[in-house]
Amino acid sequence: MRPIPLTCDLCDAHKQASPEVFAVLPAVFRDFGARLAFAGPVSTVKCFEDNSLVKAAVESTGWIDTPEGRVGKVLVVDGAGSLRRALLGGNLGAAAARHGWAGVVINGCVRDVAELSQLDLGIRALACVPMPTDKHNQGLRDVPVQIQGVWVRPGDWLYADADGMVVSATPLA
Numbered sequence: 001m002r003p004i005p006l007t008c009d010l011c012d013a014h015k016q017a018s019p020e021v022f023a024v025l026p027a028v029f030r031d032f033g034a035r036l037a038f039a040g041p042v043s044t045v046k047c048f049e050d051n052s053l054v055k056a057a058v059e060s061t062g063w064i065d066t067p068e069g070r071v072g073k074v075l076v077v078d079g080a081g082s083l084r085r086a087l088l089g090g091n092l093g094a095a096a097a098r099h100g101w102a103g104v105v106i107n108g109c110v111r112d113v114a115e116l117s118q119l120d121l122g123i124r125a126l127a128c129v130p131m132p133t134d135k136h137n138q139g140l141r142d143v144p145v146q147i148q149g150v151w152v153r154p155g156d157w158l159y160a161d162a163d164g165m166v167v168s169a170t171p172l173a
Contacts, residue, residue, distance in 0.1 A: 002068060002173075004039045007163045010172055019150070025105075025165040026148040029124040032110050033093070037161040038103035038122030040071050041171075044154050046078045047139030049085040051092065051132075057141065058092050062101030072102030074122070074158040078145035079108025081126065085133040088123070090115030097121040103160060107147045122160055 007024075014022040041064060045053045054077055063072045075096065079087045088096075088104055090112030096104055096119075103122030109129040110116060116123050142154040150167060152158070157168045 004037050004161065005159060005172055007159055007161050007166050010159060010166050010168070014168070014172070021169045023150045023167050025150050025167065027164055028126060028148060029105065029165065030127065031123070032113060032116045032125055032128070033103070033119050033121040033123030034117060035103065035120055035122040038072070038074065039157065039159040040074045040102040042076050042152055042154055042156045042158050042167070043073050043142055044076045044078065044145045044152060045139060045141055046143055046145050047087065048080045049082055049133050050136050050138045051087045052135050052137040053139040053141050054087050055092055058096035058099060058101060058104070060099065062096060062099040070100070072100050074103045074105060075101055076145060076147060076152050076158065077104065077106045077108065078147055079106055081148075082108050083127055083129060085109065085131050086111035086129050087133060088125070089132065093119050093121060093123060103158070105147070105158065105160070105165065124160060124165065
């Protein structure tokens with residue numbers, strides 16, 4: 001596995017790029033997983049207070065094979081910024097780690113924070129709340145989503161570390 005580029009270095013190199021090619025996610029996300037730096041190609045879920053599709057995603061294969069080896073994907077969940085229901089908890093976080101996901105970024109909330117903090121998985125979310133979601137099997141999978149004003153598309157690459165998160169239309173070294 002190759003080292004994850006530092007987000008500051010990526011910003012230095014790509015600060016003149018158009019937002020469709022390279023963008024920085026706003027600094028409103030908190031770390032909840034044990035893996036503080038992670039990167040990978042993006043898969044998306046768009047949902048509102050219903051984590052049915054999040055469950056389906058984290059229970060699916062969370063990696064791709066590349067010429068450089070196996071690379072974990074990053075699930076980006078557009079939960080519309082809701083702070084009322086948690087879209088990821090301990091069971092789904094454990095499923096994501098077990099299925100090889102590199103990280104999960106949630107524009108919304110998580111729960112079971114003590115359990116999530118033990119997982120070898122990058123987890124970023126706006127906040128935590130103990131209330132679970134209802135299950136209505138609603139939402140969309142692998143569609144472009146807007147996360148805090150930044151467009152994130154399936155197949156983009158997301159890079160995260162202690163300084164923040166960036167999204168690129170192509171893999172960066």
